[in-house]
Amino acid sequence: MEGKRIASQEVEAVLVDGGKRQVRILLDGFNTTGMPLALAKYSYQPETTGPRHTHDVETEVYYCLTGSGFVKVGENIFTLSPGVVVYIPPGLEHQTTSGSEGLEFLAIFTPPIKF
Numbered sequence: 001m002e003g004k005r006i007a008s009q010e011v012e013a014v015l016v017d018g019g020k021r022q023v024r025i026l027l028d029g030f031n032t033t034g035m036p037l038a039l040a041k042y043s044y045q046p047e048t049t050g051p052r053h054t055h056d057v058e059t060e061v062y063y064c065l066t067g068s069g070f071v072k073v074g075e076n077i078f079t080l081s082p083g084v085v086v087y088i089p090p091g092l093e094h095q096t097t098s099g100s101e102g103l104e105f106l107a108i109f110t111p112p113i114k115f
Contacts, residue, residue, distance in 0.1 A: 022043040041065075065105055068100075071086055
């Protein structure tokens, strides 16, 4: 791919909430020039709830890899299981909770979010 910059990197997990949640930043538009999105893998221990929050300008898309749980987006609750995709528009409050076996999902942000 002439003229295109392709990036590959090994990434370490960042532990949050005393290790109940982990995030691995896979692609980051701030560290890779011209990247139009950010991609992270989240891992939740069983029955863990993340913080309620919003993103002012970023669209976020979840893609569930393993486990189960739910994400509350505004007043709607979406069940997460492998293969489920959830679209979260900018400015809408959301919160994620894992089920009894834990949860892993990819989160795609556009424009890229600064982690």
